[in-house]
Amino acid sequence: MKRRLLLVSNSTLHGSGYLDHCQQHISHFFGKDVKRILFVPYALHDRDAYTKTARDKFKTLGGGNTFRLLKSLYDNKVVTEIRRRVLEDGVPYMGSSAGTNVATVSINTTNDMPIVYPPSFSAIGLVPFNINPHYLDTDPNSRHMGETREQRITQYHEEADTPCVLGLREGSLLLVEGNKATLLGTTKARLFSR
Amino acid sequence: MKRRLLLVSNSTLHGSGYLDHCQQHISHFFGKDVKRILFVPYALHDRDAYTKTARDKFKTLGGGNTFRLLKSLYDNKVVTEIRRRVLEDGVPYMGSSAGTNVATVSINTTNDMPIVYPPSFSAIGLVPFNINPHYLDTDPNSRHMGETREQRITQYHEEADTPCVLGLREGSLLLVEGNKATLLGTTKARLFSR
Numbered sequence: 001m002k003r004r005l006l007l008v009s010n011s012t013l014h015g016s017g018y019l020d021h022c023q024q025h026i027s028h029f030f031g032k033d034v035k036r037i038l039f040v041p042y043a044l045h046d047r048d049a050y051t052k053t054a055r056d057k058f059k060t061l062g063g064g065n066t067f068r069l070l071k072s073l074y075d076n077k078v079v080t081e082i083r084r085r086v087l088e089d090g091v092p093y094m095g096s097s098a099g100t101n102v103a104t105v106s107i108n109t110t111n112d113m114p115i116v117y118p119p120s121f122s123a124i125g126l127v128p129f130n131i132n133p134h135y136l137d138t139d140p141n142s143r144h145m146g147e148t149r150e151q152r153i154t155q156y157h158e159e160a161d162t163p164c165v166l167g168l169r170e171g172s173l174l175l176v177e178g179n180k181a182t183l184l185g186t187t188k189a190r191l192f193s194r
Numbered sequence: 195m196k197r198r199l200l201l202v203s204n205s206t207l208h209g210s211g212y213l214d215h216c217q218q219h220i221s222h223f224f225g226k227d228v229k230r231i232l233f234v235p236y237a238l239h240d241r242d243a244y245t246k247t248a249r250d251k252f253k254t255l256g257g258g259n260t261f262r263l264l265k266s267l268y269d270n271k272v273v274t275e276i277r278r279r280v281l282e283d284g285v286p287y288m289g290s291s292a293g294t295n296v297a298t299v300s301i302n303t304t305n306d307m308p309i310v311y312p313p314s315f316s317a318i319g320l321v322p323f324n325i326n327p328h329y330l331d332t333d334p335n336s337r338h339m340g341e342t343r344e345q346r347i348t349q350y351h352e353e354a355d356t357p358c359v360l361g362l363r364e365g366s367l368l369l370v371e372g373n374k375a376t377l378l379g380t381t382k383a384r385l386f387s388r
Contacts (some may be wrong), residue, residue, distance in 0.1 A: 014338070045349065045352035045353075065349055068349075108307070108309055108310075110307070113346040114301065114308055114315060115303075115350040115353055116302075116353060117302075121311045134338065136338065144208070144328065145206050145328065147306075152307040152309075153307070155238075155307065158309075
């Protein structure tokens with residue numbers, strides 16, 4: 001399997017500029033010979049503005065709303081084609097946040113609001129596990145009573161046949177080359193299994 | 195329309211016990227003559243334990259995971275029946291968190307993780323608007339780069355034909371009697387329109 005993926009938790013890290021925290025990894029991942037990048041702007045509403053921003057500033061490559069992104073990938077019938085090109089032809093894939101979620105088994109572990117209804121939660125399936133981007137450790141001082149991220153992922157694992165979930169903290173990214181995955185960045189990750 | 199609904203943002207408020215913050219409203223809402231309450235335990239995995247907890251402690255009535263709750267309502271074919279009983283027969287409905295989300299137009303504005311795939315995001319439709327429970331104001335000191343609640347609801351309103359969204363802060367609840375809705379509790383709410 002030829003796959004080469006770079007799956008980023010988040011595009012902007014507090015206190016630094018767009019993709020600053022993983023700039024070197026991105027340059028190294030694509031290399032000097034890459035002339036063109038296919039940018040998928042489906043995750044935000046104004047696609048032209050989003051594409052311009054991405055082109056100008058190399059901003060949130062694949063970020064935005066996960067439900068909107070996956071629904072548009074299905075509506076435009078490109079899910080299978082992206083999977084084929086990445087897994088069989090070795091076309092490099094990079095995603096951040098929403099773009100990371102859609103690269104995995106399913107979007108069941110996104111943090112996003114379900115603003116649109118995709119025909120399935122199954123995603124492109126470039127790796128055999130799920131990712132929770134922007135992973136947040138439990139804050140013992142929080143007064144908010146919503147479920148913690150850990151509780152949410154535990155609820156997911158109460159369902160049958162659910163894959164492992166990698167909680168990728170902001171500042172972390174995963175480099176996948178063939179059957180090898182390497183965790184990069186400074187903040188590490190947490191792996192949840194059923 | 196006979197509907198009588200009590201839609202609670204959250205069952206537990208930081209620093210107080212289960213449903214303490216709305217205990218009086220609940221007693222008043224159901225009144226002295228109500229002998230039996232139908233509790234819907236679909237939103238958590240272990241339904242027996244959840245029912246026992248709810249019976250013992252009058253805990254999170256209708257809380258849990260919104261996707262799991264709505265999927266089970268559809269799987270058990272009770273969505274239409276609950277709507278009919280509440281809107282036509284005037285059976286009182288009370289929900290908290292997930293139980294509040296499923297009472298509205300759709301679950302598009304839940305905060306929960308999409309751990310299961312319901313056949314639709316359309317919900318019971320007891321009111322003609324959506325609610326975002328556990329509503330959180332933007333924290334200007336946050337270092338986390340995920341979207342704020344306001345940004346998420348704004349993204350929802352970029353979609354066509356989306357209803358108003360009531361951001362119900364923890365500690366708030368909405369009493370609906372016929373065509374009149376009254377905001378109760380101490381923390382107020384924020385109304386977003388498209």
